[in-house]
Amino acid sequence: MLLEVRDLHVEFHTRDGVARAVNGVSYAVEAGETLAVLGESGSGKSVTAQAVMGILDMPPGRITAGEVLFEGRDLLKLKEEERRKVRGAEMAMIFQDALSSLNPVLTVGDQLGEMFTVHRGMSRKDARAKAVELMDRVRIPAARERVRQYPHQFSGGMRQRIMIAMAMALEPKLIIADEPTTALDVTVQAQVMELLAELQREFRMGLILITHDLGVVADVADKIAVMYAGRIVESAPVHDIYKAPAHPYTRGLLDSIPRLDQKGRELYAIKGLPPNLTRIPPGCAFHPRCPMAQEVCRTDVPPLYDVTESDAERGSACHFWRECLHG
Amino acid sequence: MAEPILEVRGLVKHYPLTRGILFKRQIGAVKAVDGVDFHLDRGETLGIVGESGCGKSTVAKMLVHLERPTAGEIRYKGEDITRLSGKALKAVRRNIQMVFQDPYTSLNPRMTVGDIIGEAYDIHPEVAPKGERRKRVQHLLDVVGLNPEYINRYPHQFSGGQRQRIGIARGLALRPEIIVADEPVSALDVSVQAQVINLLARLQDEFDLSYIFIAHDLSIVRHISDRVGVMYLGRIVETGRDAEIYDHPTHPYTQALLSAVPVPDPEAREHRERIMLTGDVPSPTDIPSGCRFRTRCWKARERCALEVPALAVPEEFRDTSGPAAHDSACHFAETLPMWRSAPGRAVPPEEGGEHGSGPE
Ligand SMILES: Nc1ncnc2c1ncn2[C@@H]1O[C@H](COP(=O)(O)OP(=O)(O)OP(=O)(O)O)[C@@H](O)[C@H]1O
Ligand SMILES: Nc1ncnc2c1ncn2[C@@H]1O[C@H](COP(=O)(O)OP(=O)(O)O)[C@@H](O)[C@H]1O
Ligand code: SF4
Ligand code: SF4
Ligand SMILES: [Mg+2]
Ligand SMILES: [Mg+2]
Numbered sequence: 001m002l003l004e005v006r007d008l009h010v011e012f013h014t015r016d017g018v019a020r021a022v023n024g025v026s027y028a029v030e031a032g033e034t035l036a037v038l039g040e041s042g043s044g045k046s047v048t049a050q051a052v053m054g055i056l057d058m059p060p061g062r063i064t065a066g067e068v069l070f071e072g073r074d075l076l077k078l079k080e081e082e083r084r085k086v087r088g089a090e091m092a093m094i095f096q097d098a099l100s101s102l103n104p105v106l107t108v109g110d111q112l113g114e115m116f117t118v119h120r121g122m123s124r125k126d127a128r129a130k131a132v133e134l135m136d137r138v139r140i141p142a143a144r145e146r147v148r149q150y151p152h153q154f155s156g157g158m159r160q161r162i163m164i165a166m167a168m169a170l171e172p173k174l175i176i177a178d179e180p181t182t183a184l185d186v187t188v189q190a191q192v193m194e195l196l197a198e199l200q201r202e203f204r205m206g207l208i209l210i211t212h213d214l215g216v217v218a219d220v221a222d223k224i225a226v227m228y229a230g231r232i233v234e235s236a237p238v239h240d241i242y243k244a245p246a247h248p249y250t251r252g253l254l255d256s257i258p259r260l261d262q263k264g265r266e267l268y269a270i271k272g273l274p275p276n277l278t279r280i281p282p283g284c285a286f287h288p289r290c291p292m293a294q295e296v297c298r299t300d301v302p303p304l305y306d307v308t309e310s311d312a313e314r315g316s317a318c319h320f321w322r323e324c325l326h327g
Numbered sequence: 328m329a330e331p332i333l334e335v336r337g338l339v340k341h342y343p344l345t346r347g348i349l350f351k352r353q354i355g356a357v358k359a360v361d362g363v364d365f366h367l368d369r370g371e372t373l374g375i376v377g378e379s380g381c382g383k384s385t386v387a388k389m390l391v392h393l394e395r396p397t398a399g400e401i402r403y404k405g406e407d408i409t410r411l412s413g414k415a416l417k418a419v420r421r422n423i424q425m426v427f428q429d430p431y432t433s434l435n436p437r438m439t440v441g442d443i444i445g446e447a448y449d450i451h452p453e454v455a456p457k458g459e460r461r462k463r464v465q466h467l468l469d470v471v472g473l474n475p476e477y478i479n480r481y482p483h484q485f486s487g488g489q490r491q492r493i494g495i496a497r498g499l500a501l502r503p504e505i506i507v508a509d510e511p512v513s514a515l516d517v518s519v520q521a522q523v524i525n526l527l528a529r530l531q532d533e534f535d536l537s538y539i540f541i542a543h544d545l546s547i548v549r550h551i552s553d554r555v556g557v558m559y560l561g562r563i564v565e566t567g568r569d570a571e572i573y574d575h576p577t578h579p580y581t582q583a584l585l586s587a588v589p590v591p592d593p594e595a596r597e598h599r600e601r602i603m604l605t606g607d608v609p610s611p612t613d614i615p616s617g618c619r620f621r622t623r624c625w626k627a628r629e630r631c632a633l634e635v636p637a638l639a640v641p642e643e644f645r646d647t648s649g650p651a652a653h654d655s656a657c658h659f660a661e662t663l664p665m666w667r668s669a670p671g672r673a674v675p676p677e678e679g680g681e682h683g684s685g686p687e
Contacts, residue, residue, distance in 0.1 A: 040516040141606075155607045156379075185378035185543065187604045190587035194603065212517060215589030219596050238593045256521035257591055258550035263569070266528070267550070269521035273486050 001069070002206040003052070003091075003174055004028040008066030010047050010230075013059065019277040021047045023230040025066075026304075029206040031173065034197075036217040036238070037210045038253075039227035040274055045210045048227075049176045052208075053093050054083045070174070089119055092167035096179035098159035102151040108135070108162050109147035115169040134165040138195060157188035161195060168199055174206040181216065193220060214257055218242060223312070226250050229275050229285040232304065236314040246307050246316035246325045248292050284319070292320055330405055331366035332537050333390075333423075333505060338363040338399035340385050344612060358611045359385040361561030363399070364638065367505070372531070372538040374552030374569070376545055376584070378608060381558045383541045384428075387509045390539065391425045392416070403505075421451055424503040428510035430490035434482040440468070440493055441478040447500045454501050467496040470533075471526060488519035495526065499534070507539045512547065524551060545588050549573050557581045560619045561611060563638060567653030575650040577641060577660035580620050618658065630658050 010022035022044045029035045037045050050056040052068050054075060068075040070090065075083065095101045103111055112134055113127035122130070128147065135143035138161040140154075151159055160180060167175055177196065181189035197220055200207050211217060217224060217238065224241050226234040226249065234247040245251040255268035272289040275281055281288055287297040296319055304315040307325065318324060341356040360382040367373050375383055388394040390401060392408075400407045408419050427433040434443055444464045448455045455463045465475035471492040482490055491511060498506055508527065512520040524547065531538060542548050548555060549569050556566040557580065565578040576582050583602040590599070604623050609615055618636050621627040641660035644652040651662050 040518060157607065186545070186587040186589075187378065187583060188607075189589075190601060191603060193589075213589065214517070214591040218591045218593040219589045221593075242591065242593050253517055254591070256518055258524075258546045263550055266525050267521040269525055270518035271522075273488070273519070274516075 001028050002031050002033075002071065003208075004067075004069040005048070005052060006067040006069065008048060008051060008068070009064040010044075010051055010056065010061055011064055012061050014278065016276075017278040020280060021061075021230050021277055022051070023280075025225075025227070025230070025232055027225045027232065027235065029174065029208055031206055032200070032204040034200065034207045034209060034220055034222045036221035036224045037208060037227060038212065038214070038217055038224055040212060042274055042277070043227040044230040045227055046178055049093065049178055049208065049210060053091065053176060054080075054087060055093070088115065088172070089170045090172050091174040091176065092170070092172045094160075094163050094167050094175065094177040094180045096182050098156070098163045098183075099151060101163060102159065104151055107148050107150055108154070112147075112162070112166055112169060115166060119170055130169070134169060135162070137168075137199075138162070138165045140165075155188075156184055157192060160184060160188075160192050164192070164196060164199070168203075171203055172205065174208070175200070176208045176210070178210045179212070180209075182211070182213070189216075214253065226253070229280050230277065231285065231317060232315075233286065233317045234315065235304070236316075237310075237312040240310070240312070240314060244325055246314065246321045247318045248290050248320075248324055249286050251324060252289075252291075284317075292318075292324065294320070329369065331402075332369045332404060333367040333539075334400075334402040334405075335363060335365050335386075335390075336400045336402070338386065338389060338401065339397045340382075340389060340394060341397045355612050358561050358614055360389070360396075361611075361614065363558075363561070363563055365556050365563060365566060367537050367539060369504075369537055370531070370535055371553040372540050372551055374548035374555040375539065375541045375558060375563075376543060376548050376555065377558030378543065378584075380608065380611065382561045382611075383558060384509050386558075387425060387507045387539065387541055390505075390507050391423050392420055393425075417450070421454070421501045422503045423505045423507065424498040424501060426491075426494050426498045426506060426508040426511045428513055430487050430494055430514060433494055434490060436482055439479050439481060440464075440485075443482070443493060444468070444497045444500055447497070451501055463500070464496075467499055470499065470530070471496045472522075486519075487515050488522060491515060491523050492526065495523075495530070499530065502534070503536070505537045505539070507541075509541045510543070511540075513542060513544065520547070527551065545573075545585065557584065560608060560614060562619065562656070564620065564657070565653070565655045566638070568650075571650045571653040575653075575662050577644070577651055577653075577655040577662055578620075578657045579624050579626055581655075582663055583623075618656070620657075626659050628659070634658065 005025060005027050008022055008025045012019040012021055025048050027035060039045050051063055109128055109131045112131035116122040116127040116130050132143045132147050135147060140146055140158055140161060181192050221238045223237050225232045228249050234250045241250060245254060252270040258267060270289055275285060283299045284297040284302050287293040302317045302319045304317045305321055307316045307321050308314045338360055339362055340360040341358050343353045344355040344357060345351040346354045363386055377383055389396050396409050401409050403419055411419060441464050444467055445460050448460050465478055468475045473492050512523050515523060530536060540551055552569050555569050555572045556563045559580050565581045576585060583604045586602045606623050609622055615622050617632040617634055621631040636656040636658050638654050638656040640652050641655055
């Protein structure tokens with residue numbers, strides 16, 4: 001297994017109390033595989049990713065339990081210095097907002113080149129040549145000239161492609177893309193996703209794609225982890241989950257997207273709002289919003305039940321997964 | 328046919344580009360909106376889609392008099408309102424209200440919800456006499472699904488979806504006939520998005536509202552719209568009833584846009600055909616000659632650089648009555664075989680045909 005996150009817990013100390021942002025997340029990705037992490041804002045997707053990358057703000061954040069096994073090695077036990085060597089070379093991250101993750105006062109060529117001078121000890125000249133090659137690779141037209149330009153001189157789609165180039169520079173084994181196309185228009189989103197998929201195939205990278213877009217997930221993922229209030233509530237191969245969700249929250253999300261064959265009808269809407277993470281409801285965190293909730297849901301936290309039916313593993317954190325799956 | 332409640336003709340907004348400090352010389356213009364025509368019938372919803380920067384918000388702002396058009400007409404019940412002023416303008420403005428995209432910045436953080444919603448009554452006291460305002464506002468809160476007791480709270484005490492409800496209540500305060508909603512759900516999470524869309528649909532029935540609904544999410548626009556206009560670089564390039572646009576698009580840009588939308592069905596991905604557009608949208612300061620889409624169009628020929636295609640039913644469909652016979656601003660408009668079933672749906676490979684995808 002390339003990456004395995006086991007029972008990760010992260011909390012933040014805030015003025016309102018302790019926010020339990022991640023409460024026992026486990027997921028795994030193999031080389032060449034795409035895992036989509038799906039969930040509404042605040043569900044803990046980015047915090048989990050930051051803990052994996054080792055870029056979590058600590059304090060106020062604190063990892064209170066769990067393991068992040070990268071090729072079998074627990075990254076949480078490494079010293080910061082060793083950790084830094086893993087970052088960039090072995091695993092890299094792409095963020096939603098390319099403009100604010102690129103340095104505005106350095107040319108893109110310098111920023112791309114830095115990957116090679118710092119990590120690979122290359123000369124500036126060689127690094128510059130590498131930068132041009134990478135920009136070509138992510139299809140920036142006139143790379144040789146544009147390598148001298150600054151981030152603001154590129155369009156949003158191009159900046160995101162430069163971010164991808166930067167993440168790919170050292171050919172890492174794992175890429176975490178946190179909402180990489182959320183800020184982009186659909187035609188540009190399609191270009192960027194295609195590029196990412198192509199590079200992933202070529203280098204057999206593991207890809208963790210964080211998103212709230214059920215369409216993007218259906219297009220590219222091999223498997224999905226659905227997060228709610230800092231937990232994975234359903235984890236399944238992509239085909240299974242769209243056919244028949246095994247958790248009422250997943251079902252609610254799928255039902256709330258407009259469908260062409262039901263035009264004009266009222267959309268299904270999950271009632272209420274996600275919980276405040278300083279006061280997560282007892283029992284199943286979803287129970288105040290769940291149409292299937294019973295008495296037991298208010299008191300007993302549902303474990304991740306094994307709901308595997310085919311040869312691919314599947315889990316659901318719902319006491320009534322059977323009713324949900326077959327109902 | 329009844330007169331449309333709103334009709335827009337040749338609407339233009341150019342922002343001058345100037346150079347110099349002492350002597351501002353105009354060196355060009357940002358052609359944000361560059362000749363837009365559409366109409367809105369009473370009680371219907373017109374969806375406007377298009378990519379970032381194509382001019383959607385600028386159109387919206389002109390409709391509600393937040394921007395003055397450079398040229399063109401906006402007819403409200405037959406009367407051009409772009410030249411109105413004083414009392415007459417005030418009366419019209421009351422009837423066309425706007426709901427904004429960002430529920431986080433569009434509400435004044437220092438005002439209570441009651442003051443935000445009731446503010447409009449200061450300008451239009453005839454709608455609600457002083458003594459009645461509080462009751463009116465509480466009723467509006469109830470109408471949009473918020474607790475009327477929240478009247479003294481401040482915006483930061485609400486979630487994004489709740490703030491958007493406050494924005495909608497403010498839009499309804501003067502009992503307008505037309506609501507211009509500019510990306511009203513784009514900033515919201517999926518589950519909350521559905522709640523707000525349902526609310527807008529319910530209010531439309533309840534108050535007999537006509538909507539201009541602007542968004543870049545094509546599935547949501549289809550869900551809520553009766554007719555749709557597709558914008559590119561300051562112009563509407565194709566318009567028609569929702570099924571005409573979504574199931575029988577004839578303009579290459581619409582075809583590319585629809586084919587790029589990810590479909591929430593993993594079974595579809597093996598069979599899907601995508602038209603990948605290359606390059607970026609040109610700058611609105613430097614609009615290509617002829618057809619403005621030609622720099623990204625895989626069908627472009629010489630004529631496209633020379634002649635501006637008019638927004639009209641293309642010649643080859645003019646004598647037909649089928650769904651392809653709708654306005655499309657393309658010299659070579661045609662339906663593609665991939666749209667024999669709905670866009671994005673699984674298309675059997677034998678139906679897909681070779682026209683499907685554009686060049687790399
Ligand atoms: N006050 C202004 N001065 C100069 N240019 C402007 C001004 N307002 C808008 N523009 C330009 O006009 C064009 C259209 O802008 P507009 O905000 O209408 O786009 P939009 O379709 O609403 O985009 P989005 O989907 O990003 O909201 C853009 O190129 C924008 O930069
Ligand atoms: N630096 C921080 N300080 C305090 N709280 C934080 C910090 N970063 C994230 N959080 C909180 O952790 C929770 C999960 O956040 P996040 O992982 O970013 O959600 P998302 O699923 O949208 O990516 C949120 O409630 C967020 O406010
Ligand atoms: S455990 Fe109960 S409340 Fe939670 S999702 Fe299942 S049915 Fe709903
Ligand atoms: S007029 Fe020409 S360039 Fe424009 S959309 Fe039609 S074929 Fe393409
Ligand atoms: Mg996030
Ligand atoms: Mg806008």
